[in-house]
Amino acid sequence: MTFLGTPEVPPRGTGNLRGTQSFPEAAHDRLADSQLRRNLGKATRTIRAKRLAAAGELPDWEALRDAGSAIKTQVLANLPELLETFEQRVTERGGTVHWAPDAAAANEIITGLLGGAREVVKVKSMATQEIGLNEHLESAGISAFETDLAELIVQLAGDTPSHILVPAIHRNRAEIRELFLRAMPGVDPDLDDDPANLAAAARRYLRQKFMAAEVAISGANFGIAETGTLTVVESEGNGRMCLTMPRKLITLMGIEKLLPRFADLEVFLQLLPRSSTGERMNPYTSMWTGVTPGDGPEEFHLVLLDNGRSATLADEIGRSALHCIRCSACLNVCPVYERTGGHAYGSTYPGPIGAVLSPQLAGMAGTDPNASLPYASSLCGACYDACPVKIDIPSLLVELRHQHVREAAPRGEAAIMKAAAAAMGDSRRWELAQRAAGLGRLLARDGWIRALPPPLRGWTGARDLPAPPKQTFRQWWASPQAREELRREAERGLG
Amino acid sequence: MTGKTGTTGKATVLGRIRDALAIAPPAPVTVPRAYRTGTELPSPQRIALLAERLRDYRASVHECRATDTAATIARILGPARRIGCPAGLPRDWLAETGAEIRVDGPETSVAALDALDAVVTGSAVSCAETGTIFLDAGPDQGRRALTLVPDKHLCVVDASSVVAGVPEAIARLEPARPITLISGPSATSDIELERVEGVHGPRTLVVVLRTDR
Numbered sequence: 007m008t009f010l011g012t013p014e015v016p017p018r019g020t021g022n023l024r025g026t027q028s029f030p031e032a033a034h035d036r037l038a039d040s041q042l043r044r045n046l047g048k049a050t051r052t053i054r055a056k057r058l059a060a061a062g063e064l065p066d067w068e069a070l071r072d073a074g075s076a077i078k079t080q081v082l083a084n085l086p087e088l089l090e091t092f093e094q095r096v097t098e099r100g101g102t103v104h105w106a107p108d109a110a111a112a113n114e115i116i117t118g119l120l121g122g123a124r125e126v127v128k129v130k131s132m133a134t135q136e137i138g139l140n141e142h143l144e145s146a147g148i149s150a151f152e153t154d155l156a157e158l159i160v161q162l163a164g165d166t167p168s169h170i171l172v173p174a175i176h177r178n179r180a181e182i183r184e185l186f187l188r189a190m191p192g193v194d195p196d197l198d199d200d201p202a203n204l205a206a207a208a209r210r211y212l213r214q215k216f217m218a219a220e221v222a223i224s225g226a227n228f229g230i231a232e233t234g235t236l237t238v239v240e241s242e243g244n245g246r247m248c249l250t251m252p253r254k255l256i257t258l259m260g261i262e263k264l265l266p267r268f269a270d271l272e273v274f275l276q277l278l279p280r281s282s283t284g285e286r287m288n289p290y291t292s293m294w295t296g297v298t299p300g301d302g303p304e305e306f307h308l309v310l311l312d313n314g315r316s317a318t319l320a321d322e323i324g325r326s327a328l329h330c331i332r333c334s335a336c337l338n339v340c341p342v343y344e345r346t347g348g349h350a351y352g353s354t355y356p357g358p359i360g361a362v363l364s365p366q367l368a369g370m371a372g373t374d375p376n377a378s379l380p381y382a383s384s385l386c387g388a389c390y391d392a393c394p395v396k397i398d399i400p401s402l403l404v405e406l407r408h409q410h411v412r413e414a415a416p417r418g419e420a421a422i423m424k425a426a427a428a429a430m431g432d433s434r435r436w437e438l439a440q441r442a443a444g445l446g447r448l449l450a451r452d453g454w455i456r457a458l459p460p461p462l463r464g465w466t467g468a469r470d471l472p473a474p475p476k477q478t479f480r481q482w483w484a485s486p487q488a489r490e491e492l493r494r495e496a497e498r499g500l501g
Numbered sequence: 502m503t504g505k506t507g508t509t510g511k512a513t514v515l516g517r518i519r520d521a522l523a524i525a526p527p528a529p530v531t532v533p534r535a536y537r538t539g540t541e542l543p544s545p546q547r548i549a550l551l552a553e554r555l556r557d558y559r560a561s562v563h564e565c566r567a568t569d570t571a572a573t574i575a576r577i578l579g580p581a582r583r584i585g586c587p588a589g590l591p592r593d594w595l596a597e598t599g600a601e602i603r604v605d606g607p608e609t610s611v612a613a614l615d616a617l618d619a620v621v622t623g624s625a626v627s628c629a630e631t632g633t634i635f636l637d638a639g640p641d642q643g644r645r646a647l648t649l650v651p652d653k654h655l656c657v658v659d660a661s662s663v664v665a666g667v668p669e670a671i672a673r674l675e676p677a678r679p680i681t682l683i684s685g686p687s688a689t690s691d692i693e694l695e696r697v698e699g700v701h702g703p704r705t706l707v708v709v710l711r712t713d714r
């Protein structure tokens with residue numbers, strides 16, 4: 007295909023990619039939730055320690071990160087060709103490929119593929135959450151059952167996830183027990199709140215669903231262009247159940263999830279589990295290529311989702327957010343995320359990566375709540391250090407702030423500058439971060455400071471900012487002044 | 502905007518991607534591959550590492566000589582009454598169990614799989630460094646449902662199929678086959694981060710490591 011005339015900037019995506027409130031407002035509400043903070047603090051601390059140990063065990067960890075990052079850059083640079091090869095391979099092996107420009111198209115395609123099925127089982131997929139598939143199916147009278155334990159909890163509670171990896175971390179065992187007793191059909195009325203018994207109750211309930219389901223809907227961690235192979239990485243075995251038992255399998259995959267060669271899995275199957283759960287390897291990984299007669303689904307459909315990914319690709323700096331393999335390492339190291347939890351980000355994609363991905367996928371013009379996300383960070387650099395594919399999230403945040411300021415009215419500019427100064431003006435935190443190698447390395451890298459866009463240039467003299475508060479960033483963040491300040495900024499046009 | 506599905510959906514998506522790449526042309530990139538590949542470990546070390554890593558996941562691991570395979574399996578599965586196996590499993594492995602042997606086929610129902618006390622299979626490759634067993638639906642491993650529905654999976658691993666690291670394991674796979682990587686029994690940490698083993702897959706994973714081949 008060739009261009010006729012000037013290339014057009016692709017449209018942004020739609021679906022569950024923004025909240026109804028700006029980040030400061032939503033964070034304000036969440037900060038009041040002490041259970042969320044406690045649970046989240048424990049989870050992020052634990053996973054952080056495991057991740058460090060798992061990554062530290064490999065002598066070639068940095069070399070793997072370099073390779074992972076470069077492979078993803080290569081994928082984006084050659085995306086049209088790779089997607090076409092991928093489609094061809096999947097088709098040769100008996101699968102059918104569908105292309106969805108946006109969320110509505112993806113929902114329509116998937117609903118159309120269900121035939122007469124009234125029930126489907128689902129395995130954790132952020133992409134289906136992004137397009138709002140469950141809600142769409144429900145409106146068509148189709149029940150979609152989440153089969154990941156945490157997703158099941160979230161679904162039974164009518165909630166949304168608070169973390170990529172442990173979506174129900176905001177719920178305690180007693181609440182989960184009550185929820186199961188109330189909402190899980192056929193549950194033993196004597197169920198106690200021992201996690202093992204709660205998991206066993208979910209096993210019994212879901213087993214019937216797996217055995218009876220006609221159709222499963224999955225996400226994908228990786229798609230291999232060279233061979234047409236799809237990969238799902240998981241822990242509980244619900245993925246294996248969904249990918250094996252039903253007659254028909256529908257997989258929704260973002261177009262950026264491709265890898266060029268099968269051998270590239272040697273990099274990503276080392277990076278992902280160690281960065282995600284901090285395990286040497288996750289309990290189960292499934293790979294399948296089209297349809298295998300006599301083994302697993304007889305019908306396989308792959309839906310390739312754009313929904314703002316091509317728009318993100320049109321920005322040469324911002325596009326690196328598409329390297330993300332959804333490991334959640336950046337969430338677990340983020341001091342802001344640890345305080346606010348995932349809900350405050352509004353979008354399907356929370357935490358540092360959400361703060362750069364959501365505004366790019368869905369836009370952040372004017373008073374869009376997404377416009378506040380690039381400010382939801384202290385720019386401490388911990389996310390960059392943790393990221394297995396080396397996404398320079400701090401630089402992306404600064405770039406997006408710059409873009410938003412450029413697009414915003416002069417009134418907005420002043421407000422943004424103040425909020426940015428508030429968020430970054432804590433000199434102690436700043437120095438700590440520098441010493442902690444995160445930003446220190448960034449600063450040392452030639453050109454990074456000069457790359458700061460003009461409206462934020464004042465920030466390069468952060469240590470000269472007037473009257474630095476005598477609190478750590480965390481204390482500041484939790485303080486009533488901080489909330490008040492961010493709220494006012496939000497009202498004034500930031501959010 | 503053009504239509505939403507079929508070739509028009511494809512043309513729309515590819516057109517947008519090409520536009521995006523024209524607006525911000527990517528620089529050429531070469532992938533640095535300085536990470537370890539082709540790692541070799543002497544056999545005893547490889548086997549010991551695999552066993553250690555598997556035990557870390559709380560799988561039970563039994564080492565035996567190849568000639569003792571049948572006796573070892575019989576000892577482990579002790580009281581099991583119904584044992585399933587794929588058509589290509591060396592039948593002498595099960596000769597000493599005394600259980601009723603059900604050979605799986607495409608027509609075997611899910612209920613029949615569910616009624617098995619255990620399933621016994623071979624394996625394709627194992628990665629010592631991560632404690633991962635790879636199944637590739639070969640004749641001694643069978644279709645995926647066979648190692649998924651029964652509650653106990655006894656997996657036989659030959660020393661000759663154990664490699665050091667992930668790259669060595671990936672290199673031995675045939676991508677077109679359905680592949681399952683198993684690293685311990687299924688697990689969840691979804692409730693207050695407390696680890697619970699055995700959710701949907703087999704709740705017990707037993708590995709028999711044949712060490713003298």
Ligand code: SF4
Pocket residue numbers: 281329330331332333334335336337359389392393394395396397
């Ligand atoms: S941005 Fe990096 S660290 Fe964060 S989820 Fe994505 S891959 Fe993981």
